[in-house]
Amino acid sequence: MDYAFDFALVVETFPILMRGFVVTLELWLPSLAIGLAGGLVLALARLSHSRVLRGGSLVYIELFRDTPVLIQLIWFYYAFPILIGVQLSPFTAALLALALNTSAYGAEIFRGGIQSIARGQWEGAKALGMRHADVLRRIVLPQVFKLMLPAFTNRAVEVAKMSSLASVLSVHELMYQGRLLSSTYYRPFEILTTVAVVYFVLIYPATFLSMTLERRMAGKG
Amino acid sequence: MNYQWDFSPVLTRWPLLLDGLFNTVKIAAIAIVFGVLVGLVLALLRLSPRRSLRLPAAVFVEFYRNTPPIVHFFWFFYALPVVLNISLDPLVAAVLALSTQSGAFYAEVFRGGIRSIERGQWEGAKALGMSHTQLMRRIVVPQAATRMVAPFVERSFELIKTTALASTLAYGELLYQAMMVNSETFRPLETYTAVALLYLVLLVSCSALARAAEARLTAYR
Numbered sequence: 001m002d003y004a005f006d007f008a009l010v011v012e013t014f015p016i017l018m019r020g021f022v023v024t025l026e027l028w029l030p031s032l033a034i035g036l037a038g039g040l041v042l043a044l045a046r047l048s049h050s051r052v053l054r055g056g057s058l059v060y061i062e063l064f065r066d067t068p069v070l071i072q073l074i075w076f077y078y079a080f081p082i083l084i085g086v087q088l089s090p091f092t093a094a095l096l097a098l099a100l101n102t103s104a105y106g107a108e109i110f111r112g113g114i115q116s117i118a119r120g121q122w123e124g125a126k127a128l129g130m131r132h133a134d135v136l137r138r139i140v141l142p143q144v145f146k147l148m149l150p151a152f153t154n155r156a157v158e159v160a161k162m163s164s165l166a167s168v169l170s171v172h173e174l175m176y177q178g179r180l181l182s183s184t185y186y187r188p189f190e191i192l193t194t195v196a197v198v199y200f201v202l203i204y205p206a207t208f209l210s211m212t213l214e215r216r217m218a219g220k221g
Numbered sequence: 222m223n224y225q226w227d228f229s230p231v232l233t234r235w236p237l238l239l240d241g242l243f244n245t246v247k248i249a250a251i252a253i254v255f256g257v258l259v260g261l262v263l264a265l266l267r268l269s270p271r272r273s274l275r276l277p278a279a280v281f282v283e284f285y286r287n288t289p290p291i292v293h294f295f296w297f298f299y300a301l302p303v304v305l306n307i308s309l310d311p312l313v314a315a316v317l318a319l320s321t322q323s324g325a326f327y328a329e330v331f332r333g334g335i336r337s338i339e340r341g342q343w344e345g346a347k348a349l350g351m352s353h354t355q356l357m358r359r360i361v362v363p364q365a366a367t368r369m370v371a372p373f374v375e376r377s378f379e380l381i382k383t384t385a386l387a388s389t390l391a392y393g394e395l396l397y398q399a400m401m402v403n404s405e406t407f408r409p410l411e412t413y414t415a416v417a418l419l420y421l422v423l424l425v426s427c428s429a430l431a432r433a434a435e436a437r438l439t440a441y442r
Contacts, residue, residue: 003304066424067417068385071396075417078409082224157287164289168389175291188299196284196292203287 006187010194013181017191020177021198027091027163027173031098032156038099039106044136046111057107064104069162073097077169094166102159109151113144150217153210160203174198230406231415241398242419248312248394249381252319256380259324264331278328285325290383293318298390315387323380330372334365367439374431381427385420395419 045057064072077093088096117140125135167176178195182188231238266278285293298314309317338361346356388397399416403409 062425063417063421066428067420068382068396070385070388071399071413071417071420074396075413078403079413080410082410085224161289164291165386167291175289175295178292179295182295182299187303188295189301189304192292192296192300196288196296199288199292200284204283207283207287 003189006190009185009187010190013185013191014194016181017174017177017194017198020172020174021202023091023171023173024160024163024175024202027095027098027166027171028156028160031095031102031163032159034095034099035102035159036106036152036155038103039108040110042103042107043110043114046107047114061104061107064101065108069097069101070165070168072101073165073169076100090166090169090171094163094169094171098159098162098166101162102155105155105158106152109148109155112151113148114140116144116147147217150210150213153206153213157203157206157210160199160206164199224410226411227408228411228415230408231402231411234402234405237398237402238395238416238419241393241395241416242423244392244398245381245384245394245423248315248319248384248387248392249377251316252323252380252384253377255316255320256323256327259320260327260331263324263328264335267328267332268335282325282328285322286329290318290322291386291389293322294386294390311387311390311392315384315390315392318386319380319383322383323376326376326379327373330369330376331365333372334369335361337368338364370435370438374428374435378424378428378431381424382420395423 042057042061045053046061048054073094076097077088077090080093080096081087114136121139122135125139130138163173164175166173167179170176174195178191182191185191263278263282266274267282269275294315297317298309298311301314301317302309342360342364343356346360351359384394385396387394388400391397393401395416399412402416403412406412
């Protein structure tokens with residue numbers, strides 16, 4: 001192991017990686033937000049009285065959960081545009097795939113949360129004359145939101161990791177810049193190790209937060 | 222939406238896809254075996270009373286759990302060979318990436334299972350005069366094993382999905398073969414839809430199998 005780590009190269013290329021890091025954030029946060037919001041809608045469909053809504057949302061959720069994310073990204077970039085007749089930019093396709101994927105997982109988090117509220121509370125609220133939407137908004141969601149926080153944070157971690165797959169569609173995010181730089185300078189060890197460290201710095205706080213929340217809840221419960 | 226679907230050019234190339242499916246199963250099976258070995262070693266290190274063993278294992282686990290898998294694939298395929306001055310086959314690099322990464326997750330599954338056995342049982346068994354090995358073999362491991370089944374299955378399921386990333390190293394698993402079929406047929410919609418469905422069938426049957434195995438393994442409780 002007489003390999004000399006070229007530290008100067010890391011310093012020199014760091015600004016380019018940071019440009020990628022910004023795109024990673026632009027991909028990560030919106031797809032997480034859209035995905036979780038969509039997840040609530042899907043969860044409500046999953047728990048609705050209509051068989052069509054229940055079946056449809058079940059198929060949707062399983063399609064996204066039981067196939068690799070990478071093929072979902074590829075499908076939305078190469079296949080979906082043929083279906084709708086509009087070419088999507090790599091970024092839009094990646095954002096779409098990540099948000100839809102997140103909504104499928106988010107739906108399961110919301111469903112678990114909503115189902116954890118005892119029936120009696122629904123009945124009580126209804127007896128007080130509240131409408132279904134009001135019960136959900138004022139009684140159920142405020143209680144379960146806290147319970148779901150660790151799961152949401154966990155999703156945030158997964159979405160951050162998944163966003164790196166957008167490099168396959170040539171979205172200029174962190175991993176893409178890393179791949180480009182490592183082939184330009186032929187210094188993959190320095191560059192890819194730096195990329196891994198940058199991802200760690202981005203993701204670890206979320207993992208730590210999720211663990212802390214879980215521990216705090218376990219202590220209370 | 223007046224696109225004429227035509228699956229026949231894709232379907233006539235089924236031997237290519239079957240090859241890909243076979244390679245996906247192969248790489249997943251190899252990676253699960255090595256991942257379990259890595260996971261066992263890491264779990265034992267993390268449970269050791271010696272800090273000098275616990276700490277490096279913890280750092281390894283946390284680093285892997287908080288960085289994207291695609292970085293590991295590229296790191297093993299492009300970066301490690303440069304440092305060691307060797308060249309790695311895509312299959313070997315992909316197996317290294319998958320098994321170290323899933324090993325980090327399996328380690329947490331094993332550790333969580335063992336730690337879930339209450340202190341009182343350890344103390345009780347010791348009070349009865351059992352040696353550490355006896356107590357592990359007769360009391361802790363049998364109980365912990367049943368608790369590990371579900372998270373173990375879940376991790377393995379993730380691993381199977383992650384094998385799709387081996388396509389980025391040009392290893393001929395299912396997604397890579399799909400790309401080959403696509404470049405011959407110029408039918409991305411049919412190709413990627415068909416392959417997504419193949420993944421769905423593979424993963425749904427794996428989870429059905431796993432559920433059946435889980436039911437048998439945890440039956441005696």
